[in-house]
Amino acid sequence: MRINSIITNAKVVTPHRTIERGFIALRDGRIRLVGPMETISQLDLAAAMERIDVKGSWALPGFVDVHVHGGFGHDFMDASQAAIEGITRFHASCGTTTMLATTVTGSKEALADVLQASDAFIRNGNGMPYARLAGVHLEGPFISPKWPGAQNPSYIVPPQPDWIREWTAKYPGLIKLMTLAPETEGALETIRLLSEQGIVPACGHTDSTYAQIVSAAAHGLRHAVHTFNAMKGLHHREPGVVGAVMTEDRITAEVIADGHHVHPACIGLLAKAKGPDGLVLVTDAISAAGLGDGDYQLGGLGVIVKDGVARLKEGDSLAGSTLTMIEALRFMVQTVGVSMETASRMASGNPARQLGMEIETGSIETGKLGDLVIVSPDFKVERVMVAGRTLSFEPPAAE
Incomplete structure (x- = not known):
């Protein structure tokens, strides 16, 4: 041979x-x-x-990052071929071989620009020289104004099924994952629509109750974005979003394993609850990843990075991260204490399966x-x- x-x-x-x-x-x-x-x-x-x-x-196996906004001075919201190549180049150098172009909450026009640019990049006859761009993750704008995190509240809107129908008709198969708040009016119908279109419906930036997340899972919700962050926490009488994510087997949970977003003990608890096949490592990296401390932008909002931690200038909310996938893998092994085999599955196999790419990659x-x-x-x-x-x-x- x-x-x-x-x-x-x-x-x-x-x-x-x-x-x-x-x-x-x-x-x-x-x-x-x-x-x-x-x-x-x-x-x-x-x-x-x-x-x-x-x-x-x-x-x-090469890492698969389903939630990454940018890196090395570039943001997917720039909607340019140069930005996409810069991001895929930087994260590839840190071990990522497949990724989703992740948006922030923005105007319909701005999101459409990202879809157009991502589609053009994927279809480029010259191929992709660095990490493979597998599609788009729309984080918002159908989220809760109570939990905006670092999303621009000016662009938060209720679910708009017509937008999804328009985008999927124009760019079939491009949108792979969408984050929304399941408690908002029309969200359950939107979750069904996303599932019908082959898009993974995800909860995030949400004020849902435990019962609402369980109901959403019955309608097709399959994923939770940056678990613990920008969502209703766990309470012993109202388990909230976190409780539902931890106990609902139909939902795969993301986590930002950088030691800033979530305490290592809580990551360990989540890993035990979800098992080796139910947890997905993500970076949630912004344009500051790979660069030093300083002033940056995320979705039109000012961000300051100090000691590698990104926060909004106004409100002090965490604003994505400067994490890379190799750093997340190391943190899971050295600090949380999972095996290399389990951490590898969380960084590669589980996200590949969530995207329906497990036949081709992830192991x-x-x-x-x-x-x-x-x-x-x-x-x-x-x-x-x-x-x-x-x-x-x-x-x-x-x-």
Whole structure:
């Protein structure tokens, strides 16, 4: 069998076990063989065009970030090809191989611009040079004015099913996930519509009661955005949104594992409640990710970043994060205390399954795309591969 490249001497995390000293053979952008080093064919090894000895580092499936607003000075709300390429480049350098362009609450026109730009980027005949843009996550504007968080309250509106019908007709399959407040008028019908269109309905920025979230789950709600943040908390007589998310098996929970948004003990509690298949790591990163402290913007609102923590200038609410997926993975393993295998599932397999992409990516298995990240024992990204292609983050040569 013709092999393009072979990764050798890796701690390979598969869905079933970790191969302590393993190899991954890739051909035509896909994983063709995975196994212990002692089972590798010397003929395949000799014939491989590229042999990559990772010297005991981890081989993980590439990270899948379903909630990311920007990075390295760019925001998806900029709705430009340059911004999208800048964001996908930066987060790819941190191990993300698939992501959703996440909006903030804005005008219908501004959201339409993001959809148009994302669609154009995905359809570009030159392909995507860095992380794969899989679609769009609309965070708002159908959220609760009681829990705006860092969303601009000027643009919060009740659910508008006609907007969804218009956008899905114009851009079929582009919108992958939508965050709304299930308690708002018309939300349950909107959740049904989203489900019919193949869009994952998510609760977030919501004042829902426990009963309202359970009812929404019966109508198709499947996801909770940045659990604990911008939602009604847990109370022993009214479990609220958090209680419903923790106990409702139909809902997968996001968490921002940076130590600022949620206490590690609460992340651990959520991980135990949801199990290894029910939790999704996200960055919720804004344009400040990858840059230093300073003044930034998010959805037209002023943000100040100090010691890596982003907050609104007015009101002091947390305003997204400067987190990367490799940092989230490290935090889950080193601080929360989950295994590397479980953290990898939360960073890759679970979000891929939520997007319906698990046949193609999210785990290291024969036949899947060669979306891989090589991580050193001290959690440094050493190599990133998308569809078997090693990404280069060197600046282009001067003409």
